[in-house]
Structures are given as structure tokens and as C-alpha cells.
Amino acid sequence: MIETPTPADPAEPEPTARRRGRPPRAESADTRDRILTVAREEFSERGYEKTSVRGIAKAAGVDSALVHHYFGTKEQVFEAAISVSFSAALHAPEAVAAGPLDGVGERLTRFVFGVWDNPATRAPLLAVLRSAVNNETAAAVFRRVIATQLLRRIAAQVDLPDAELRAELAAAQIVGTAMMRYVIKLEPLASADLEQIIARIAPVVQHHLTAR
Amino acid sequence: MIETPTPADPAEPEPTARRRGRPPRAESADTRDRILTVAREEFSERGYEKTSVRGIAKAAGVDSALVHHYFGTKEQVFEAAISVSFSAALHAPEAVAAGPLDGVGERLTRFVFGVWDNPATRAPLLAVLRSAVNNETAAAVFRRVIATQLLRRIAAQVDLPDAELRAELAAAQIVGTAMMRYVIKLEPLASADLEQIIARIAPVVQHHLTAR
DNA sequence: GTCTATAACCTGATAGAC
DNA sequence: GTCTATCAGGTTATAGAC
Structure with a gap:
């Protein structure tokens, strides 16, 4: 989809020769x-x-x-x-999807909030979230990356009815919390200690995925 | 799409007279x-x-x-x-905040999704959500209405530590789900039966508010 | 009260010079 | 490769006529 117009010339023909006539800006x-x-x-x-x-x-x-x-x-x-860095940021390591099923809630919660809590990696998420709400292109990126790269792999681990719906409701809890904390900045959530939030969110995520 | 803008003239001064070129300043x-x-x-x-x-x-x-x-x-x-209709739409009836505490999760969930699921009342919520993410004025409206009109009244019912944080995490689950369903339109969540969603969300909301 | 006209911008996109 | 110049729109907001 993205397909770079490709400057795509890593090997310059004259590596040593100095640039001629035209003053290069950089x-x-x-x-x-x-x-x-x-x-x-x-x-x-x-x-x-x-x-x-x-x-x-x-x-x-x-x-x-x-x-x-x-x-x-x-x-x-x-x-x-967006899509490169977003996809990179959320390319969940195997550790999230794999591992014991009864720890998936905490692993997923920790992983996502780890990305959100780092200002550097937060940027692409903010970009997609901000834009996905108003722009269909961005919403499509969001759906594609979230759904196929993260949720489907987790849902595949869950051997229960409505596995995909479960994964999406779990994601809704995480994304909703991130939005309230990092975008809307609702207090006291915005200033709360991250560990306290994880402690409350992780069991809920786990519950969505595996309860009953 | 949102249904008619209310032609909104129930009582015309001259019911029989035809409209002519020059509208009377009446x-x-x-x-x-x-x-x-x-x-x-x-x-x-x-x-x-x-x-x-x-x-x-x-x-x-x-x-x-x-x-x-x-x-x-x-x-x-x-x-x-925004602020009028949003505030009107979310002006939670006493029934949500009042009533037995062990039913507050379901009452709140039903109330909010009832508003979201009706296209007419969904409009102002969409407006605020779409805008709050990109516009500080809208975010302020969101904070003010959500926090003071809804969450604080619910938190007041909860006699536990971190009552406000609890209420906000519960709200995050609801808002996040609404966003995934009505804005991002993530499947299968977007097409799922509302009762099925409520059945999964309400206990989580209740858990956030009153668990432990 | 309501509209016409316009000021003073900003926007995405392109052709073409160097 | 990079920029100048420009097109063909769009925008908020205001002054002033009727």
C-alpha cells in the first residue's frame, strides 16, 4: 500500500567524487x-x-x-x-501472544502502556488515534494494524466462543484508558501512577479474554 | 444522516399565508x-x-x-x-447514580449505550468525541461534562479508596468500547448485538467501581 | 435581522526553472 | 533534487447596504 516512491539508490555511482556545479543543500x-x-x-x-x-x-x-x-x-x-512507525510500535513481541494464557492480560496491558508511556513511542499512537477519529484513511490504518497484528494473534490463543469480540473489548479498555489519560487528560487518571493503573486494568483485560 | 433538523416551526404566525420573497423579520x-x-x-x-x-x-x-x-x-x-446537547444527552437520570450499589455497573452501562445506540442522541456524542481528540476546547467540554456531571456523582456513591480513579477507568471501558464500535467500526464489535456487549461490559464496570 | 461583498488569509497540488 | 511561482480553490471574519 505504502510503496515508497523510492529514492532507492543506496549506492551512488561516484562515492568519492565531490558534488559538482549545483550547490547541494545537504x-x-x-x-x-x-x-x-x-x-x-x-x-x-x-x-x-x-x-x-x-x-x-x-x-x-x-x-x-x-x-x-x-x-x-x-x-x-x-x-x-504513520503506518510504518505505528506498526513498528505495536508489533507485539512474541512474548505477548505467546506464554501462559493466564498471564496474557498483564503482558498485553504492560506492553501497550509501556509504549504509550514513552513520549517517543507515544507520538505515532497519538497521531493515529487523533486522526482515526476524523479520517477514514487513519481509521483504516488503525483497524488494520490493531486488528490483524495484535488482536487476531491474541484471539487465536483464546479457545473460547467470541474470542475476537473478547479481544476487542479488552482492547477497548486499554485504548479507552490511554485516551482518557494521554489525550483527554482526565484527572486523577492522567496523573496516576502507571503501576496502579496496570494493577487495575490487567485483571479486567484478563477477564475479557479468558473468563467463564 | 442524522435525522431531520427539526423544521421547528410548530406555530406559524400566519398558517395560511404563503411564504413570499421578503421574509418578515418576525x-x-x-x-x-x-x-x-x-x-x-x-x-x-x-x-x-x-x-x-x-x-x-x-x-x-x-x-x-x-x-x-x-x-x-x-x-x-x-x-x-455541543455543550448544550451533550450535557442534555448525558445528564444522567437519578436512577443511574442512585439505586442499589451492586446494580450501578449495569445501570450506567445501559444508560450510556442506550444513548450511543440511538442515532439521534449519538450525534452530539460523536461531535464531542471526534472533536475532543483534536481540539482543546472540545476536550474541555468533554472533561467538564463527563467528570462533573457523571463520574463525580457516581464516585460519590462509592465508599472506597480511589473512587474517582475507579469511576474513570469504568468510563474508559465504556467510552473505549463506544469508540471502537461506533467510530472505528472494528468488527465483529461494530455489528455485535448490543445486549451481548452490555452483558460483557456491565460486570467489568461494576468491578471497577466496587471490587475488593 | 438578514444578506452582499470583500478583506485577508490558508490550503493542496502542479509546471517548470536551475 | 530542490525550489519558485502560481493555480484554483477553500477558510474565518467583518463592514455595510437594505
């Missing part, structure tokens, strides 16, 4: 990455609608036309910026 | 209400950023200047449109 090998990083920040801070291609370009120190040059439309910029 | 009494109703629909369908004053004006059959005339800035339009 190595453009990472210009693309810089745009992508900035885009991720902008989208996570402002959401899809409020983020502008021009704003991304300015923050990355390039022209807006260059953003289009690399990624195409705004929606393609968004998808490129 | 009936602006409900022009304001019509704008407000339309604004609520637009905000709930599109969120704050994507909704335009011009769009509201056009849908209400008036000029955009008139919207500003009545309400001021776009943010003031938003606050007027």
Missing part, C-alpha cells in the same frame, strides 16, 4: 527521512486535518513541493508517516 | 435554533476542523454572516452547539 539521502520524521510529529500533535503539507515542509526545512515530490498527496504522506 | 426566533441544530449535525459528522461556518450557514439556509452575528467565532458556535 545529503538528500536523509531528506526523505527528515520529512517523514517531521510529518510524524506534526500529525501526532495536530491530527490529520490540522496538519498542512506546507507546515511539514517548513518544519523540515524544505519546500512543500518537495514533500509532494517524495510522497505524492497529503494522504500518502500521512500513510507513510 | 420569525427569527427559531432561526437561531435552526443554526444550532445544523451546527450540531455538521460538527458531529465532520469534527471541528472539517466543519466550516459557511457549510453550517448553507445547510441552515442562511448566510454565513448571520451565524457570526448570532454566535461570534467558530469556536463559540462549536461550544454553543
